[in-house]
Structures are given as structure tokens and as C-alpha cells.
Amino acid sequence: MSSTAGSTRPTGGQRPPRPPFSVGTKVLLAALLAVPVVFGLAVPLYASETPALAGIPFFFWFQFALIPVSAVMTGTAFLVTSKHERDHRRQR
């Protein structure tokens, strides 16, 4: 059951708040997450029939290939954020 629903404020954390990411980490995260967005939206880059792969036009297989690539990028970003949180917990 919720003890914090409605207007009652929680009493506040026993832990100190998480520190924000450093600038370097932020840049790394932004770069990792930008890859899927930029390539996904760069339609003129991939709107072409050739080179075909096993009969599948480039347009289609490029986008299929982009899916695992973006998953790896987002997955790496996840590892970066969870390492940041682990380091923070160790410091306490």
C-alpha cells in the first residue's frame, strides 16, 4: 500500500541524493544515445535499393541492421549509468 499517495509529503531520504553525472559522462551518454536517433532519421542516407543483401533492398536491411546497433548503444548507456550509481554507493 502506498504511504505517500495524495498530498502527504514523504519524510525525505535517508540516503543523500545521487550526484549528477560528470560532464564527460553526460557527453558519452549523449553520443551513445544520439546514434540511433540520427541514423534513424537520416532517411536520404538509406533510401536506396542497392546494395541489396540476399535480395533484400538496402533500405530494408539497413534499418534491420540499425536495430541491434541501437540496442547495443542503449545497452552501453545503461552500463555507464549503472556503474555511476555503483561507484556512488561505494563512496558512502
Place this chain on the structure above:
Amino acid sequence: MNNGIDAVALGVFLFFFLLVTVLGFLAARWRSGTTLESLDEWGLGGRGFGTFIAWFLIGGDLYTAYTFIAVPALLYAGSAVGFFAVPYTIIVYPIIFVFLPRLWSVSHRNGYVTPADFVQGRYDSRGLSLAVAVTGILATMPYIALQLVGIQVVLEVMGLGGGEDASLIERDLPLLVAFAILAAYTYTSGLRAPALIAFVKDTLIYIVILVAVIYLPIHLGGWGDIFSAAQDKIDASNEAAGKPVAGLLPGTGAAQWAYASLALGSALALFMYPHSITAVLSTGSRNVIRRNAALLPAYSFLLGLLALLGYVAIAANVDSDNAQLAIPLLFENEFPSWFTGVAFAAIGIGALVPAAIMSIAAANLWTRNIYKAFINRDATHAQEAQQAKVVSLVVKLGAVAFVLVLPGEFAINLQLLGGIWILQTLPAIVIGLYTRWLHRWALFAGWAAGMAYGTWVAYVQPSATDPTVTHFGSPLALPPFAEETKIYIALLAIVLNLVVAVGLTFVLRAAGVDEGVDQTRSDDYRADAGDGGVADELDPQETPADTGDSR
């Protein structure tokens, strides 16, 4: 097309339908706390789902039966722009990764159940919160109706429900029965029902699609033949029209702008939908969301394969005036009866999961942001849960009436509008997660401007291919002052929305208009499971598994 009822296919379909019905009712006791009598339990499944369950739940929620019918139908009809669903579901995950953990944190700290709860807490404005809630409900209703269309398509191909000459009751009885059962177990089990059923749905979908994309190309002579069959059909339709109306891929600049703007606009809108946020808030920790942003693209791959089945249907000589029937007909023609039954069950159950989550999300919005905010301000947790349960029934009833009474295009037009509308809540929700600089009344005015403009522009769009369609003919429109490049209307409306919101914020701030009191604190936005004010809402069974990554 009605060639009688295939008993084997129908038997398999009914078997799976019964299976999920039993699961739906049993779900009430699955991982449950002491009682279902609160919105945290009924409406968010106890707020403790881990990575595994969340993957099935969110995947089952976002990739709906209607998507599975409509996306390949677009390719079948010769519109490669329909493949935008793939980049759309690629770029949505980085977006999720960035802002949803913040929404999760502030919602768990403050007991928010809906996005409109957050807007109320952040901006101290019942008007703005009401706007967000009403938009969410309006955008969700046609979406539920389209799930029914997904079931209807499958039932029609199976030969259930009679032909054109059947009476209204006879034709729609199977659909009504399916929805009555769905309504009953959603009522008793809340969000746990779709969470449990999603396992069955997604397992079936993965099996069916993988079998289809491996077996059918071998059977039909390989992908090369499939694409050349599609090309032939497209050439024929271009020749018949006397101008290029179709293409194997978006070749022209205009088609590429359409493709990219639909992908971007839809990706931004997806997580404004109440049912998406409901699924995300049901997770047990921030890391569940981030991890799933990397794992959920598996569904995008599936969706892409499914889209290609539209071309496979062309190569397999599926002939249907109604493109939405292409995929069910393809399955029926090419597969043995029992496997057709499995495929139809996958689509049918694929409609039930999102329909359940959507009705719960709409019920949560009603209960928290209309009932509790305006009608009964002292509602107890039990009253909230009761109210939401009843409203979830009303919402489903409304969706059924919608589909049965109004013509089919109506739901599709409203779904188009829903996408435009829901994006107009983005400034209040997403920008609000980072800054409170935008004034609450400026946000309200921006929302109103975006809604009105988007609705009007969508209304006046004629269809590019069918001269008899003069309204709601396209999700694309010319931006002001542009001459030929059309882009997605939702993006046009959000630009206007933002311009109004920023401009009025300067005015209202200069005039010193009261900006209300922020009930959230800056450290709320980074709080995680186990932190103060968050821990007690978690399911104790889930906490060790999902917060234990510090070891």
C-alpha cells in the same frame, strides 16, 4: 472471402482464448499484496515489476494487434512509408532512456499514478492537469477501438460472425463475448491481468512471425522474388494511376520527409500515451526502465519482419480489396489449419493486452484527475480503486459502441487525431521534468493552440490518392509558407504549442502572474528504489532482484 469455418483453426483459437481467460482471473492473486483496493495495486500492479515482466508487459502494450494488422497492410497497399514504424521504434528507446527514469522517480516519491498527477504536483494547476488527463482519455479511446478492429479482422477471416447479410447481433456476437470476458478479468485483476497474459501473447507472436519469415520466403522463392513481385504490383498501380502513387521505398524528397517526420513525431508521442506511462510506472526501479530500453528493440525487429509480410502477401497472390485482411488471409492460405489457429490467437490476444492496459490507464486518469480532483476530493484508496474499476468497464463499453455503431474510418481518423493530440501534452510533462520555467498558464495556452491547430489541419487534409476523401485524408500537411514538402501534422502542432508556451511565459512572468507552488523537490527526480519515500511502495518479492545490482 467467407469460405466457411475451419474447425481446427477455430478450436486452436478458442483453446488459447480460454487459456488467457483463466490466466486473467488467476492474475488477481499473482504477486499480490494484501489487497487490490488501491490504485497502486489495481492500476499499477503493485509498482514492483522487474525487468523480465516489464519487457513482456511494455512490449505487449506498445506493439498492438492493430499495429500488426495495419503496418503490413500499408506495405501490401504499396506504401513503403508504412515502414516508418521501424525507425519510429528505433528512436523511441533513447528517448525513453533519457526522460522516463526521471518521471518514474518523481512519481514513486510522490505517489503519482498518472502523468496528469505529476503535472498537478509540479505546476499546482488543476486546469493544466485536467487538460493533460482529458487529452489522454480522448487519445486512448480510439486506440482501444482499433484493437477491436484487430480482433474483428481475425474473426472475419475465420468465418465467424457471418457475412454481410448477417444481422448486427449475429455479426458482432463473438466480438462482444471476447470483450465482455476481457472487461471482467480487467475488473477483478487490474494491471496484473494483462501483465500475465502478455507472456502468452508475446510468445505466440514471436513463434508465428519467426515461422512466417523463415518458411514463407523459402516456399515463395526467396526475398528477391518477393521484392520483385511487390515492385511489379507497384509499377502496375502507378501505371493505372498515371502518376507515381506507390513505391518500394521512399525515393522522393517529399516521401523521405514524410517518413522521417512520422517516425520522429510518433516516437515523441508514444510515451505521452497514458497506457505507455502506466506500464512504465508499474516497474520496480529506474534500472528496469533503462535495461528495457536496450532489450525492447527486439520487438522492433519483429515489427519490421511483420511489415515485410505485406510484400510477402503480394508475392503469395493474396487478393483482397481490404488491405487489413492481407495478413490474416496470407496465414490462412499458406499455413496448415492448426498453425493458422495459433497465428489468429496471437493477433486476437495481441489485441486484449493493450486494450486492457489502455482501459486501466484511462480509468486511472479519470479517477485521479477528474473524480478525485473535482468530484470527491476526499476519496479514500478503496474508493479510488472502485471508481477506476467501474470506469474501466465504461471505457471498454464506449470503445465497443464506437466500433459497432460508427463507420470504420471514424476510429482510424480519431486515432490519427489522437496521435496529434497526445503530443501536445509533451511540453507540460517532459519539459516539466527538467525545468519549471514555462508558466503553467502559458503551457495551457500552448496546449490549447496545438490541439485546435492540429485538429483543424488534420480535418482539412484531402487524400492524395482517393479524390472522394476530402477530410482526414493524410497525417501529413504543408507547413505554413512551404510549397511542397509535407510533414507530420503532430510536429507542426507541437511547434506552434512551444512557440505559444515560450512567448506567453515571458509575458506572464513580466506581469508577475502567480506560478503556483511546486510540490516536488529536485532530488525527487533522481530517487531510486530503496531511497526514502520510495521503498515502501515496492513489492518485497521484487526488491532484491532489481535493486541488488550494487553487488
